[in-house]
Amino acid sequence: MSTPHEGLRSAHASAGTPSFRDEVRTWLAEHLVGKFAPLIGTGGPGREHEHVELRTAWEQELGRGGWIGLGWPVADGGRGVSIEDQVSFHEEYAKAAGPARIGHIGEQLVAPTLIAFGSQEQKSRFLPRIKAGTDLWCQGYSEPDAGSDLAAVRTKAVLHDDGWHVTGQKVWTSLAHFADWCFVIARTGDAPRHRGLSFLLVPMDQPGIEVRPIASLTGTSEFNEVFFDDALATSLVGEEGDGWRVAMGLLAFERGVSTLGQQVGFNREYDEVLALARSNGSFDALSNELIDAWAGLQVLRHQALRTLSSDASASSGVEANVNKLLWSSWHQQLGELAMKVAGPSALLVQDGLSPLQNLFLFTRSDTIYGGSSEIQRNVIAERHWKLPRDSFS
Amino acid sequence: MSELIEFRSAVRGFLEKQAPVRTDDPQVWTRMVRELGLVSLAQEEQPLPLICAVLEETGRLLLQAPYLPTVVAALIVPDLGDRTAALALDGSLDQVAHAADAAVLLVTRGDELYVVDDLSATPVEALDLTRPRAAVTAGPGRSLGSANRARDLERLALAAESVGAAQRLLELTVEHLLAREQFGRPLGSFQALRHRVADLTVLVEAATSSVWYAARSDDLPVAAPLALATASDAFVQVAGEAIQMHGGIGFTWEHDVHLYFKRAWTTALLHDSRALRRLSFERSGR
Numbered sequence: 181m182s183t184p185h186e187g188l189r190s191a192h193a194s195a196g197t198p199s200f201r202d203e204v205r206t207w208l209a210e211h212l213v214g215k216f217a218p219l220i221g222t223g224g225p226g227r228e229h230e231h232v233e234l235r236t237a238w239e240q241e242l243g244r245g246g247w248i249g250l251g252w253p254v255a256d257g258g259r260g261v262s263i264e265d266q267v268s269f270h271e272e273y274a275k276a277a278g279p280a281r282i283g284h285i286g287e288q289l290v291a292p293t294l295i296a297f298g299s300q301e302q303k304s305r306f307l308p309r310i311k312a313g314t315d316l317w318c319q320g321y322s323e324p325d326a327g328s329d330l331a332a333v334r335t336k337a338v339l340h341d342d343g344w345h346v347t348g349q350k351v352w353t354s355l356a357h358f359a360d361w362c363f364v365i366a367r368t369g370d371a372p373r374h375r376g377l378s379f380l381l382v383p384m385d386q387p388g389i390e391v392r393p394i395a396s397l398t399g400t401s402e403f404n405e406v407f408f409d410d411a412l413a414t415s416l417v418g419e420e421g422d423g424w425r426v427a428m429g430l431l432a433f434e435r436g437v438s439t440l441g442q443q444v445g446f447n448r449e450y451d452e453v454l455a456l457a458r459s460n461g462s463f464d465a466l467s468n469e470l471i472d473a474w475a476g477l478q479v480l481r482h483q484a485l486r487t488l489s490s491d492a493s494a495s496s497g498v499e500a501n502v503n504k505l506l507w508s509s510w511h512q513q514l515g516e517l518a519m520k521v522a523g524p525s526a527l528l529v530q531d532g533l534s535p536l537q538n539l540f541l542f543t544r545s546d547t548i549y550g551g552s553s554e555i556q557r558n559v560i561a562e563r564h565w566k567l568p569r570d571s572f573s
Numbered sequence: 574m575s576e577l578i579e580f581r582s583a584v585r586g587f588l589e590k591q592a593p594v595r596t597d598d599p600q601v602w603t604r605m606v607r608e609l610g611l612v613s614l615a616q617e618e619q620p621l622p623l624i625c626a627v628l629e630e631t632g633r634l635l636l637q638a639p640y641l642p643t644v645v646a647a648l649i650v651p652d653l654g655d656r657t658a659a660l661a662l663d664g665s666l667d668q669v670a671h672a673a674d675a676a677v678l679l680v681t682r683g684d685e686l687y688v689v690d691d692l693s694a695t696p697v698e699a700l701d702l703t704r705p706r707a708a709v710t711a712g713p714g715r716s717l718g719s720a721n722r723a724r725d726l727e728r729l730a731l732a733a734e735s736v737g738a739a740q741r742l743l744e745l746t747v748e749h750l751l752a753r754e755q756f757g758r759p760l761g762s763f764q765a766l767r768h769r770v771a772d773l774t775v776l777v778e779a780a781t782s783s784v785w786y787a788a789r790s791d792d793l794p795v796a797a798p799l800a801l802a803t804a805s806d807a808f809v810q811v812a813g814e815a816i817q818m819h820g821g822i823g824f825t826w827e828h829d830v831h832l833y834f835k836r837a838w839t840t841a842l843l844h845d846s847r848a849l850r851r852l853s854f855e856r857s858g859r
Contacts, residue, residue: 482782483778502775567747568751570764
């Protein structure tokens with residue numbers, strides 16, 4: 181038997197082009213300063229309300245620098261940068277403690293959807309403005325009676341001469357206050373469940389839309405309810421009645437290039453917890469849990485690297501679901517551990533939640549949003565193992 | 574990359590045909606060494622990804638031939654040649670796996686590694702039926718210096734076998750859940766079971782990634798103990814759940830699931846995962 185001399189030799193994230201990584205690092209060092217300096221380390225889960233105007237300006241700064249749409253095809257105005265280089269960007273961005281991206285829904289979700297399913301007119305209309313950071317987007321999926329059961333959406337859209345008129349209620353919509361556009365799954369026909377849905381683009385600045393913040397258990401308002409009352413949608417992506425396929429395609433665009441960047445943030449949080457344990461004398465009593473959390477973080481990284489590698493044997497088809505279950509439960513446990521490390525003083529609130537308190541509380545949502553852990557498990561069971569559905573799932 | 578996949582699939586094809594679970598035909602070992610050249614992979618420039626791919630395959634079928642100790646020894650002892658090896662890297666000689674067939678023993682005394690070729694072995698009966706064990710008396714041998722690398726390579730090898738075994742056992746369990754019907758429907762349609770399968774999948778995928786990483790890492794002292802801790806924990810978890818989800822049939826001698834269970838626990842009891850994680854953490858300098 182001949183033995184292969186090729187094969188994956190490297191497990192280093194820095195497999196991308198060194199010059200590209202340098203370019204990112206240099207640009208960030210030169211631009212994340214001056215009026216943008218207050219943004220360092222801001223935003224993110226539970227803190228999306230921070231510095232919104234300045235973060236919007238920063239998004240446009242990124243756009244001018246050519247850092248939005250790195251992975252989009254060149255034909256669609258992107259830079260067609262390799263996955264490895266995209267990873268480099270996200271890692272360097274996280275290392276520089278760049279603010280949470282206010283344009284990520286447009287760049288990571290809307291743009292790939294338009295590239296895959298949109299018309300040429302839609303692409304030329306929307307992509308340049310996402311790339312420039314001038315249009316911010318929000319996502320209108322969940323409804324009060326359609327959470328995990330997304331196909332149960334009841335928001336309706338009816339076609340008039342001037343476009344689709346949307347009526348209904350969406351919920352858990354991040355950044356709805358600031359967004360220029362919302363993509364909405366709505367019912368456009370009488371067909372039941374998945375078959376009667378369409379994927380619509382709705383401008384947010386119009387009288388038929390009202391946004392109400394939801395106070396979450398952190399005491400802040402990260403998420404909103406959005407009420408549509410005869411609001412006008414100017415575009416429908418894909419075919420009428422094909423919204424489910426478009427919406428599901430969108431979920432598949434999460435290739436995990438931002439995962440390693442996310443882990444740079446996790447590392448920083450872990451280091452804070454570890455440093456606190458060492459300084460307040462709790463390390464010895466909690467060393468098993470602290471070491472387990474460290475080990476879990478390494479494994480998250482290994483999982484991300486293997487998922488991103490081009491080793492086809494690494495593909496299980498449900499990597500995104502496995503990754504979500506792994507990181508969300510790890511993050512939640514880190515929040516709990518942070519409280520144990522901090523001890524009773526963590527029970528007192530001074531001038532709002534401390535970062536560790538916010539970590540502890542906000543991570544309860546990690547296992548719910550973006551497909552709850554239960555839904556992720558169903559997907560793994562069905563898609564990977566072909567286990568049959570029971571009559572309810 | 575596609576070559577690595579082809580290579581793995583050739584190894585799998587051979588083992589599935591020649592060495593299904595419980596096979597103790599000595600011809601399998603002869604052919605693995607002479608025809609497939611699997612021990613000589615240790616001479617490759619970057620051997621660990623290849624060797625780990627083989628070990629995942631041998632783990633799947635609970636191979637009884639002494640591939641694991643021999644290939645680890647081949648990575649350490651330049652003049653091993655075609656001799657079969659056994660490992661006693663915790664220094665204990667009372668239940669050394671594969672020792673009865675070994676011509677060479679790698680044994681630690683303190684943290685120093687010795688290679689010994691005058692040894693005698695008396696087979697002992699063990700719970701784990703898939704790695705024959707023996708009590709050994711060994712001559713003084715010669716020192717190879719620090720035992721650290723040998724121990725890390727053994728950890729990585731055990732991790733790779735554990736991951737392969739856990740993957741296969743999970744597949745067997747899912748096959749059972751698809752085939753077995755109760756209350757007029759396949760067991761695999763019950764969400765209580767589907768979700769447990771999904772959780773085990775997450776454990777096994779994560780362990781697979783840790784082994785994948787360690788085999789390609791330039792920091793084996795940190796990566797190998799962590800890979801074994803992750804893989805061994807996953808295998809133990811899958812093994813216990815596999816018996817439970819098989820129901821009564823999983824409690825029988827006839828079914829293979831207990832063979833996996835006993836091997837999983839043997840590795841776990843000889844290599845404490847908590848201590849391995851601590852070792853990895855301390856070596857990382859964190």
